[in-house]
Amino acid sequence: MNLLTDPIFRVRTPDGPVTACLPELLALLGHDRVDSLTGLQRHQEDAFHIFCCYLAGAVLVRTGESSPQQTADFWREGIRQLTQAEGCADDSAWTLLVDDPTKPAFMQSPASSRAVFERDYKPDATTPDALDVLVTSKNHDKKMSRAMTGNFEAWLFALISLQTTVGLLGRGSGGGMNRGIGRMNSGYGSRPRVGWFPGMRVGVQFARDVSVLLCHRQVLLEAPYPYASTGRILLWIPPWDGARSQALDSLDPFFIEVARRVRLLSVDSRIQAFASGSATNFIAADQLKGNLGDPWTPITQRTNGALTVPESGFTPELLRNLIFGDGYIPATMQQPDDSMVGGWFSASVLVRGQGKTDGFQNAVLRVPDKPRLALFGCRQSRDRLTSLSKKGIDTASAMHYKALRPALFSLLEGGPESIVVDKAEIAKWVDSAVKPFVLNWNPRYFDWLWTTIDIPNDTEALRPWFDELRQLAQETLNRATERTPQRHGRSYRAKIKAQGIFFGSLKKNFPQFVEVTHDQP
Structure with a gap:
């Protein structure tokens, strides 16, 4: 041949x-x-x-x-x-x-x-x-x-x-x-x-x-x-x-x-x-x-x-x-x-x-035309998009590791005063429970990033991304709450404690986005 x-x-x-x-x-x-x-x-x-x-x-x-x-x-x-x-x-x-x-x-x-x-x-x-x-x-x-x-x-x-x-x-x-x-x-x-x-x-x-x-x-x-x-x-x-x-x-x-x-x-x-x-x-x-x-x-x-x-x-x-x-x-x-x-x-x-x-x-x-021009055009536009892209990754990482994972650990451990993160069997369950959050935000990241071209203020550009991540994280936590194996006597405490840790972490790590009201825990 x-x-x-x-x-x-x-x-x-x-x-x-x-x-x-x-x-x-x-x-x-x-x-x-x-x-x-x-x-x-x-x-x-x-x-x-x-x-x-x-x-x-x-x-x-x-x-x-x-x-x-x-x-x-x-x-x-x-x-x-x-x-x-x-x-x-x-x-x-x-x-x-x-x-x-x-x-x-x-x-x-x-x-x-x-x-x-x-x-x-x-x-x-x-x-x-x-x-x-x-x-x-x-x-x-x-x-x-x-x-x-x-x-x-x-x-x-x-x-x-x-x-x-x-x-x-x-x-x-x-x-x-x-x-x-x-x-x-x-x-x-x-x-x-x-x-x-x-x-x-x-x-x-x-x-x-x-x-x-x-x-x-x-x-x-x-x-x-x-x-x-x-x-x-x-x-x-x-x-x-x-x-x-x-x-x-x-x-x-x-x-x-x-x-x-x-x-x-x-x-x-x-x-x-x-x-x-x-x-x-x-x-x-x-x-x-x-x-x-x-x-x-x-x-x-x-x-x-x-x-x-x-x-x-x-x-x-x-x-x-x-x-x-x-x-x-x-x-x-x-x-x-x-x-x-x-x-x-x-x-x-x-x-x-x-x-x-x-x-x-x-x-x-x-990559639409405007983001392409920002990527390969003037240095100022590229530098801003570079900075926003890093902030977007950092926001997703903080939502994952500082808010959602601690809440999931507390949920499975029954709402203790302090969580323990080095228990292998619990860590495996948390890894499995957090996957929907990761799988859902990954494909949305660049769609959000390209929309920031027309928003001059960085905080306002990041706000829609934070809101989307918070919704995904909350849905992941709610789904885990319905499926987690728990001791019956501590079920209510575990759920309330997990939600409290989740919201407290949001308030601590994202004060620019979280508005505290009397209706919230």
Whole structure:
């Protein structure tokens, strides 16, 4: 299956479903003729998008062009020229199955000899989803090894997903480790895609991101980055024995990396993946902590390493910090074009853990025109919005930890004179009882924040947010009051005491918003 000539991709277009080879797909994307890719799973979309953008950017640079709106023939010829310049005279580097393991196959590095292949490579996966990066705890969340083994498109997407986003995962065959990519902060990190969407169509995002890549290229060719303008791009073409790493100064800024020694072969008319571990990472960049200039990856200022998203995912606080650059250097793709009116801030990642994944996390925030102008316009407007966004997070945190949680502890403990917060069984119940409050305020935070643009006074801007949080917290406490296990003799006391603690905390922590009357406790 040759990606440059065979129609492997199932594409929904405005004119109906079609099948396309890779050059035809790039042409469709450039002209915004793609509604969706039928076989692409959500957790694979980011890896495939990044792959297409880097490939298109590399071809455009090598051919001296700048527009991503090109014909299929242009992309096919450009990819072949790029491949030949990197040492592969035929299309084997774009063929999914190549019988000779000493020749490159698509995103599959060749072995130095057939003897090395037979010695190091062992059977690894018989279905594409077993090869993919989506490892689930005890195989419960998403059953593995379900996909059809002969589905070339599924194998292709699994390969790109693996080689673009995989991290460290135990010991492999051949005595080495299953290592991860270079554009990631450690083997247990994650590779995010953070940026600005001018629209939700994949073709619009492709054209915009390729253009940003080309503008960003000169930055990556200057210090502190060590890249070479004529460096390698298709890293799976030369043999890799797993013992030596590629130096960054031998690579082009748009290099498309591979992390694992993997080969797909036809065994008894079925596709099977063979794999081997490696003694070292493919790219010698451990000390850089994933800070390799990837334009979709924010940098953590404290560590100067690539963003690693925690198991909690994109919380409002993390999204707020990424948007306003509080503790993070924003990704290049976060800067919107001057011509944009509104748009979407998007952040997504497959969160990794030690030997597992902690779930695919995705957040897309609509940013209307006025907030966008405040974010990227004059410094005074941005500074005020930054300050208000922090106050909004602090208000939600105080409502959670200083008002609602103490009231819930008192409720379950029967209304004691002083609550005890270190009882594990009670703390677990409180954690469960408080979830509705957290789940309800999280999606409302940015909707409130964008409304503050037209309210000049900070206290008045925060008042609607406080009122909404107080209502959510009160509803959460009322729901807990109805469901909590209590001793019958202390039930009334527990309920009254919990409400008293809740209101007293509001009065203490939010005096500017709480008006005390004789009707209130």
